Amino acid sequence: MRGQSVICGLMLGASVMAPAADEVSEKLQWLLPRLNIPEVESVEDPTEQAVRLLNYYKNRTSVTPPVSTEWSTDMLSDKDLNYANDALKHIFVGQPAYDSYFCGDDINWASRPVPDNEWVWQLNRMYFWNAMGRVYAATRDEKYADEWTRQLVHWVNNNPRDEEHAYAWRSIEAGKRGQSWSSLYFQFIQSPHFDEETLVCFLSSLHDHADFLMKKYRAGSNWALMEAEGLAFIAILFPEFKRAEQWRAEAIRRFNQEIEGQVYPDGHQRELAMGYHVGSINWFFRTWRLAKRNGLEDEFSTSYMNRIERMCEVPMKLCLPDGTNAQFGDAWAGTPGQYAGRFKEWSQMFGRADFLYMATAGKEGRAPDKTAFALPDSGLYSMRSGWDSDALGLVLKCGPDGGSHCQRDNGTFTLAAGGRTLMPDSGSYMYNSDKEGRAWFRQTKVHQTLTLNGQNIDYAPKLLKWEPGEGQDILVVENKSYPNLTHRRAVIFVDKRYFVIVDEAIGPATGNVEIHFQLAPGGAVFDTAGLSVNSDFKDGWNVLVKAHPQKGLVLAEEEGQVSFVYARKEKRPAFCYRLKKEDDRSVRLVTLVVPYENEEPEVSVRRLDVSAAGNGELMLELNEGGKTKNVGLRL
Template sequence: MYVGVEETDFLKKMSWKLCGKETRELLFRAKEACQNRFVFTHPWDMERCEEPVSFSNKIDWTYRLNEDEEWTFMLNRHRFMAEIGQSYLLTGEEEFVHHWKRLFYDWVLANQDPTIHPLTYRKIDAGIRLVNWLKGHSYISSSANWSKEDDALFYKQLKEHGEYLSRLFTPFDFQSNWGFIETNGLLQSAFMMEKSMKNEWLNAAISRLEKMIELQIPDDGYQNEQSPMYHHEVLFCLIEITIVLQRNRISVPCFVNAAVDRMLTASFGFMKPNGHQPMLGDSDDTDVRGVLAIGAVLLKRSDLFDLSNHQIGLDFLWYFGEEGLKIYSSLTEELPQDCSVSFQQAGVTVMRNGWSHKDDYLLFDHGILGQVNKGHGHDDTLHLELMTDGREFLVDGGRYTYCETQEREYFKAANRHNTVTVDGLSPSIYKGTWEWEQCPRPIDSFVRFHERYDYSQSSHTGFWRLPSPVHVTRRVFYRKSLYWFVIDSFESNGTHNYEQHFHFPEHTQLEWNDRNELFTTYKEGTNIKILPLAFSKEDQLELKKGLISRHYNQLASAPHAMLQYKNRKQFAAPFIIVPSQAGEDVSLRVKSLPVSSIKERKEADSDVLAFHIQMGDVEDLIICSLTGSDSFIADQYQVCGEVILISNREDGSSIEVIR
């Protein structure tokens, strides 16, 4: 998988030159593992843990830190075996060979007891372990201290693992990231087998890949569990499979190339301006630009090169070696033509005005909780995330743990996301860390992109289950580079409390003034102001201390603002978000306007809304019918449609019927 020992000089030099911090961290983890101390801090560790765990004598391969089995699974995935092998190449120190063998033999001996296999030998972990063994072995085996007896045991373990993965593939695996992870291990280990078994495993792996890609990677490229974390786990598997096949002079199937291509496009499509993935659906706050750099070389795509921002990581260097760095350096910069992205199958819309780290970014999640068993899904339908001028404002809270704890339920619930609740209830019913009941069905989703605005809307069925059902719709309008205008509408014959939730990053200072404005108070850079346009003295704002988890096992305090509209029936709750520079008061005027039908009958505010918005020299009139397309008169304009924008221009007014 990694380039061979013939590139030792290049890897030694460029790992330190281009990835010094990552190289130091790799050597630290490898040396810790050699002393039976384990930390899981690799950027792509699925369940990170910075707390070191030490074993004084023999390693307990079933140990659970804080009763969390995920720690045990991480231990048995053996990333440290790949890193010990890399450390041997970087330093030439034979101690690394000694400890690689010791740890390998220790694990093999312990697993002669099949009763520990539920914790040490799951299929997903076996697939990951195989890949890490192969990476480490490619360097350790060059040592004079690696014997024929060592090779024989290594081969025996590869064969046992491969037979296990070949035999026990299930229908669930076709629909899960597990299937790709298992298949990656099976395919890579096939090249260490005799010809008949090699061909058998390769054929099985390729056949599974074709089916899994068809089932899991839709046209929009966003893996069907709809978690950026596991999207990238699957993408890494396909990247490694592509590299291994190419290195062994085997033609890469066209369906694999196509899947890698569209998954990489999806990766930068939902990537935030800071280069990180959003923390949707059990994802961590991980930088994805290194993945784009790998994709740029693999597919020779200039857009991936440009968006990677020269974030070359160790995996890049060790996958491609000197030739890969030459290819990367030869690529030209070319940003994607379209800034905003609609993931139609996933139900995610991303609105942008550019690709720089300073540009605007709004993510609107209006899809289902995720396919398969919805285990990685959070109750985040209609959730928003917002960045502008290089600063995060509205964020997802992350995941923190997979244990069945209060924290697990807290981070998955709707009120932990920037969405709406009714009477304090989530749209879905939480049943356990991997299980939901009565999940909402998104309906009436619509997206439109324009050079001056983006618009998206969606409804869901999550509150239809109430004794007095509520139909919720969120409409999101982005007036590019100026403001975001959101209308939440609630259709019901009963009386309810309706809540809007806003979650901010750590250390954000929030204030609420007597003009009913919620705003951040950074002393430098950009702030935002949120103006609820239907808030009354009977309603309530709560500023709370919430929690955020940027990585598994990490917790921090972060502010949570909740607007509660009390005792309402049919109701619309619009709000506008505007950015401003610290110390400056944004020039904004928002005025609600009356709307009448063409028969001069005044429409109720719950049916049709019209707002005049003025920012500096820009004046907009937004008319929104909450009951479908019709004809209206507002501010002397007679228009027909459901959502209409009337804006001033130097050559006169412009009318856009958005929907």
């Protein structure tokens, strides 16, 4: 075995392997005082210590692994196989949106094939190692274990925890490695290639990771959860470390604190981006599950799992009818039905028939008993016509400041119908901040909301009315967007078929009031005189956006972009309705948003009263194909 020969070589004075042997021997002597393993402590010979240490870990049964190590080839995805086979050749995935990259025969863990730090940071999360572990568990092909152990030792020896290697030692990457390495151990430990050298490097680095994570705590963010998860996995799965109990207590203390501080009572994680929300469910739950498997679940608070259950309800309540995300903040749309597997797990975990319905696209379980949901703490609201994937659905955001993954977009919404997202949120493109990159996507004016003179808004949300009903749903929110101007937005879902949006700019500020709208990529038909725009898909569903005319109101085309995948963007139709606000009187704009299939509908709206904007009352007449209907608001 490679490791045994190295250590034995040192003891016997073999010169060829002496440099590596010195390094392993130093690690072993540093490591042993930090472990509590009597059968190793009872001998003094370093070679025998290493042999006994390896024998102990290959045979121990006192710890239950986080997941089953039994895999079959039919459980492997093409991505697993591609990542694993590329990794054999040192072709690694960093940020998955970019191509994999050859990092050298002598691996350069600081490789930067693209000018995006996310690539090198995520390289050091080793997604490809997870794939190698799964492929090895399914095939028992030793080439994967051989290469993994070599890469592990290489990384540990070439990435000390210092300033020069800061690219590898952000606390988020350390936390992810603590979790994933602890799991990979169970997939590779029985391989003959998992030798003394591998074990000593592995355990030494795990201790280094835990020591580092004890000193790092990014409270209030998803980083805190990954830090705590890595610390907890090391502590629970390697209780032989003398500090393991202290590490575990601190990790679980953080989880108990974070689930109360980071998760609103309505269930949404405070950063208000769906990807981070679902990730947070995983980070909160995986450690609890691991603790339960090892008889430690009582160390979590009594309300812990109740809060996770509410978190699991959020994707059900807020995802679009086809299961994709509204791209609020740093979120990406994803794919239809993307959470089916998670809903299946959650249905079993909590005995929820509605989760089972979501997991099976309605084939099993029971549909949720509502079609409209309010998450008032988070400021997120949804309305839909039904629970089939082709239903109409609108999700609106008017919430608090969620931090760096949130955007100044209160009032914005995403609309879908017929399995097509007709008015998607802009997204975030990529995690840099230059003018053409992330910064452009974070501007208020590229979201479906109101601006004054095109300036970014503040976070100051308030829910004024939430009245879902059989015939229509009514939502009224407002946001004090500027020091002297509040944006009030009312959305009426008429007959569960189309929407009336009433926007009011309330306050003494003057300037250009603009209501911005964006469509999905594709063609659009602009009728400037008629104040209308409609998408122009040749089949399936389209949407008509049409404003009620008033003096001074103009329709103006704007720059439109959208990003559905990290680091990729595309153009799309965008426009605004602009009205000059010349004095301290409030102004009101009324817009129809009408999804339709086949023929464009004949629909219009007019006011039936002369009430002043901002007074909380409004009566409108809707005319659809010659048939009229009155709808009103009263706050």
